[in-house]
Amino acid sequence: MPELPEVEVSRLGISPHLTGQQITQVIVRDRRLRWPVPASLETVAGATIEGVERRAKYLIISTTKGYLIVHLGMSGALRVVPADSLVVKHDHIDLVLGSGLCLRFNDPRRFGCWLYSATHPSADHPLLRELGPEPLTDAFTLDYLFNASRGRQQAIKTFIMDNHVVVGVGNIYANESLFKAGIHPKRAAGKVSKARYQRLVPIIKETLARAIEQGGTTLQDFTQADGQPGYFKQELMVYGRGGKACMQCKSTLKEIRLGQRSTVYCPQCQR
DNA sequence: CAACCGCCCTGGGAGC
DNA sequence: TGCTCCCAGGGCGGTT
Structure with a gap:
């Protein structure tokens, strides 16, 4: 995908x-x-x-x-x-x-x-004019995301996957970023503290930037049959690992549905 | 308006 | 081996 x-x-x-x-x-x-x-x-x-x-x-x-x-x-x-x-x-x-x-x-x-x-x-254009900021630009800041979250009851995972809030954060990166930031995916976006957004914003940027770097591999065989990237799979901490042991604390990772998307998190590390 | 849910579609994997 | 079933997912559009 x-x-x-x-x-x-x-x-x-x-x-x-x-x-x-x-x-x-x-x-x-x-x-x-x-x-x-x-x-x-x-x-x-x-x-x-x-x-x-x-x-x-x-x-x-x-x-x-x-x-x-x-x-x-x-x-x-x-x-x-x-x-x-x-x-x-x-x-x-x-x-x-x-x-x-x-x-x-x-x-x-x-x-x-x-x-x-x-x-x-x-x-x-109707498809593009309402989109939120690009995550890898200076428009995506702590202050922006924190202010946008105030008053929102929505789960933080669906919040950061909302293209009106910030674009390009798909299911995989939402799961991974929240794990790295130690934030429970179901926590209401409006109730996450500014200190925790301060962790989350750079984590989203780093995760996406790293994947683009690794996408360079795909670039090289671009005209080949299928540039299916296996590159980030080995780095995934939670995505696709429901029921397995957390890589940080060995607790069993939980898998739930959130907004009809598969959501995996560590109940110990993410609060 | 915010939040949520159904739907579009096919390949691939699991189960029998 | 071959069938059936179910799932994956972005994002629009409709409903509550």
Whole structure:
């Protein structure tokens, strides 16, 4: 599942192949993604790509004829391959480039999306305009998160996974960050002290930054069949370890459902 | 408005 | 071996 680090790694991987290239053809084989792929997507044929940005887990491909908004969903993958490469199952969209390469989108579960916007979407598109700050920028501070949490009865885990609060903190990183910060995932966000947020904010930043670093491995074999990252798995302290021993205190880790997401924590270390 | 829940979808693993 | 069942998950959209 692409988390924020993998989306960033994708961006770094595809950007050099795309920037400055003309889009000679847009091929849509299946429009049934998260939302139906609009016919306007094809209007970027003939345009030149100016760059690829990331906002939250969205990629924004800027062209001389407008903007493409791409989300990888749960199972989406972007790869740069020769335009005549064999099309395999779930290859839904190609952007064919003047270089003879193409950007190919494969997504088995079709939770991803490809949308078109005539104007730059980050400020005015409904999907992007309400998003919270990027966790790795200076906009995501202790004061910001602490103030945003006041009065909130919601569990802190769902709070930090809320894209209106901060973007890019998926289920894995929420579990891991709360463990490292020693905070119980069900504790009301508004009742967590400022001192504990002071621990949590840098922990979120470090966890995400580290995963991006390790994503560099994925970057190298970017055009290979499946850049499935095993890299962070060995570092996981709680995610996927329900019923096993806490790595800090040997207590049995508990697994619960929170907001329909699997949640694992140590009842001893997290209060 | 805050909080919560259902739903979209397929591959993969478990169980029989 | 092959079938069925269940789970994983981001995030929108609707309901309370």
